Every structure is written in C-alpha cells, then in structure tokens.
Amino acid sequence: EAQVTQNPRYLITVTGKKLTVTCSQNMNHEYMSWYRQDPGLGLRQIYYSMNVEVTDKGDVPEGYKVSRKEKRNFPLILESPSPNQTSLYFCASSLLTGNPYEQYFGPGTRLTVT
Amino acid sequence: GQQLNQSPQSMFIQEGEDVSMNCTSSSIFNTWLWYKQDPGEGPVLLIALYKAGELTSNGRLTAQFGITRKDSFLNISASIPSDVGIYFCAGASGNQFYFGTGTSLTVIP
Numbered sequence: 001e002a003q004v005t006q007n008p009r010y011l012i013t014v015t016g017k018k019l020t021v022t023c024s025q026n027m028n029h030e031y032m033s034w035y036r037q038d039p040g041l042g043l044r045q046i047y048y049s050m051n052v053e054v055t056d057k058g059d060v061p062e063g064y065k066v067s068r069k070e071k072r073n074f075p076l077i078l079e080s081p082s083p084n085q086t087s088l089y090f091c092a093s094s095l096l097t098g099n100p101y102e103q104y105f106g107p108g109t110r111l112t113v114t
Numbered sequence: 115g116q117q118l119n120q121s122p123q124s125m126f127i128q129e130g131e132d133v134s135m136n137c138t139s140s141s142i143f144n145t146w147l148w149y150k151q152d153p154g155e156g157p158v159l160l161i162a163l164y165k166a167g168e169l170t171s172n173g174r175l176t177a178q179f180g181i182t183r184k185d186s187f188l189n190i191s192a193s194i195p196s197d198v199g200i201y202f203c204a205g206a207s208g209n210q211f212y213f214g215t216g217t218s219l220t221v222i223p
Contacts, residue, residue: 004156033211042118042202043157043213050209058210059116090156101145101164101206105156 002027004106006091012112013081021076021109023091030096032074033058033103034066036087043090049074050096081113116141120203120214127193128222135217136187137203145206146179146186151216152199160201161188193221 004025013019025032033048035058045058049068063085065077074093078085088110092103120137127133137146145164149157161172163179163186170177176189186203198221203214 031209035211035213040215042120042215043204043211045211048209056209059212092156101147101162101211102159103211105158108154108156 002104004091004093004104006089006106006109008109009107010110012114014114015082016080019078019081019111021078021089021091021111023074023076023106024072025074025091025093025104026072027093027095027104028071029093029104030071031100031103032068032091032093034064034074034076035090035092036060036085037090037108038087046076046089081111083113085111086113087111116205116207116212118203118205118212118214120217122217123215124218124220126220126222129193129195131193133190133193133197133219134187135201135203136185137205137214138185139205139212140184141205141207142183143205143207143212144183146177147204147206147211148175148177148186148188149202149204149213150199151202157202190219193219195221195223197221 034046035043047066049055091106094103148160151157161177168179174191200216
C-alpha cells in the first residue's frame, strides 16, 4: 500500500530535550516536506527536499533541522524544543514529474513540549 | 510568509445544499490546490488546478483557478454527511506551498 508513515504519532517532551520525528514514504517520491498545523493558522511549511541531499527552508524553519540521506526518509529534528513548537506535524511527499503537486500526507505527529 | 485568506471560516448546512468557499492571496500562484482533512488524519488532495481560468471537477466538487492567479474557489454540490471536515486551499509558488486557514464544514442530516 502506497503510504507516508510518521513516528511517533504522539510525543510529550520537555524543553531542551532533543528529539527526532521520522518520516518514510514507499512511493519513490522525489519531493518531501514537513508542515506544522496550529489552530487558526492552517498548515505552514517548515522544510522541503527536492531529492537526496537537497533540502531548503520553507516558511517557518526556525528551530528545526532536516536531513535527506535516503530518498524514502526525511526526518525532522528539534535540537532544543521549546513550548512554542507544540503543534501537529505532518510529513508529505510527491513526485516532481507528472502531477508534481499531488502531495500525499502522513497521519500526523502530535508534539507537546512542556 | 505569504498569506492566504480563506472564507468562510465555518459553515453549517443542510444535507443536499450546495457549498461554496473561496481563497484569496496577495501573491500570484502557479498552482492552486484544494484539500480535505478528516479528524485525526492528514489532508487529502481533492483537486489540483494548473492554469489561470481553469475549471476542474471531481465528482460533486468543482474548483476554479482565478484569472488573476490570486484566487480560487471550491464548490460542493448536493452535500452529504461524509462531506464533513476541514477544507484547505493551498497555493504553490516554485517548490513551496502556502495553505489557507481552512473552512470547517458541518452537514446536518
């Protein structure tokens, strides 16, 4: 089954404790992206990647890091989480040819930073 | 970042009624997209629009890419209970995506 998976689905952590949210897709998509969703603000793009070793900042990259060492994986790293990073996070992927903007979203990771 | 204004913020309608929502931007986009999000899940793409003036349908859904490239609308005809959810517009500029704040739709049987 074609899908985007994220782990963990739920995470409660404390300020300053480094964490990683994993994202994996099995559709051989070149493009992968991370978003955060906050009430009243919709989804905002954090980082995106066009292919392996190619990453770029989205609209709200501060406080986040990403890496793209393999085509299927695109982890989101919070080196020193703060309470304002409490949010619902989504990973998405799509092709760069054909229908390049048809992103498939993962199920989401709800992060709480205390 | 670029702001997409989506309206209305919420709608309560009777089953069978038609629904219309729209999205406007201060910037031009090359692509407009409409997504639906069910509770506890990620957004799912409904319609993608690639050309100014384009009118595209997907079943009971119809969306249009505004001529100015700064707006788009989505219509849902003959609503049914499973149409309940949050609808998001999104504009693509290069390889970046900008989402609207969403329209929450409630369908009353």
